[in-house]
Amino acid sequence: MAEQLLVNTTLPMAGRRLDRDVNRLMASGYRTTVDDDMTNLNVCLEGPLGSAYEGGIWTVNVTMPQDYPLTAPRVRFVTKILHPNIEFITGLVCMNVLKQAWSSSYDLVNIFETFLPQLLRHPNPHDSLNHEAAAIMKHSEKLFREHVILCMKTYAMPVNIPTRHLVEEGLEKRSSDLSLSDLLTDSDDDDIGNRNNAHISLPGSS
Numbered sequence: 110m111a112e113q114l115l116v117n118t119t120l121p122m123a124g125r126r127l128d129r130d131v132n133r134l135m136a137s138g139y140r141t142t143v144d145d146d147m148t149n150l151n152v153c154l155e156g157p158l159g160s161a162y163e164g165g166i167w168t169v170n171v172t173m174p175q176d177y178p179l180t181a182p183r184v185r186f187v188t189k190i191l192h193p194n195i196e197f198i199t200g201l202v203c204m205n206v207l208k209q210a211w212s213s214s215y216d217l218v219n220i221f222e223t224f225l226p227q228l229l230r231h232p233n234p235h236d237s238l239n240h241e242a243a244a245i246m247k248h249s250e251k252l253f254r255e256h257v258i259l260c261m262k263t264y265a266m267p268v269n270i271p272t273r274h275l276v277e278e279g280l281e282k283r284s285s286d287l288s289l290s291d292l293l294t295d296s297d298d299d300d301i302g303n304r305n306n307a308h309i310s311l312p313g314s315s
Contacts, residue, residue: 165265181211
């Protein structure tokens with residue numbers, strides 16, 4: 110865990126605000142690594158209780174804009190996550206969602222205690238970056254949850270907890286369902302009803 114930073118009162122007002130907010134985030138117990146200029150942070154986020162993401166741990170990168178807090182930070186999941194509002198390959202969070210919710214009175218703690226947990230609890234398939242995830246959620250929320258858990262077990266389980274077999278009872282592929290690899294690739298095709306027995310490669314695979 111990064112050491113606690115000391116507030117530098119000689120910084121300009123925006124710099125002091127950033128300095129304070131980074132300190133407050135770390136004081137709240139989040140495992141955080143920070144660049145020297147505090148404009149780039151990596152923060153560990155645990156999946157919220159009661160959601161499909163419960164039990165997972167993700168590294169989230171936060172890039173601070175020059176005019177923070179007037180402009181919302183850019184938030185990106187470094188650890189892979191299956192979510193309609195998070196692009197699978199880059200991990201970028203839908204900025205429309207963040208910009209709509211952002212206020213200059215918010216800070217980094219609000220992002221990790223309110224915004225991101227709410228995003229994981231309530232995915233919105235109608236404003237999607239991962240179109241395949243959105244399509245499967247529109248088709249079946251139960252199946253979407255199963256694939257979220259499967260993806261989480263692949264990428265986001267704590268290292269000290271043995272990962273169980275990726276295909277558990279009840280998660281086997283049904284003949285009419287998309288596979289996990291179908292969901293991990295973003296496609297412009299939103300209509301799952303017209304797609305049967307689709308085969309899409311995992312991102313980065315040939």
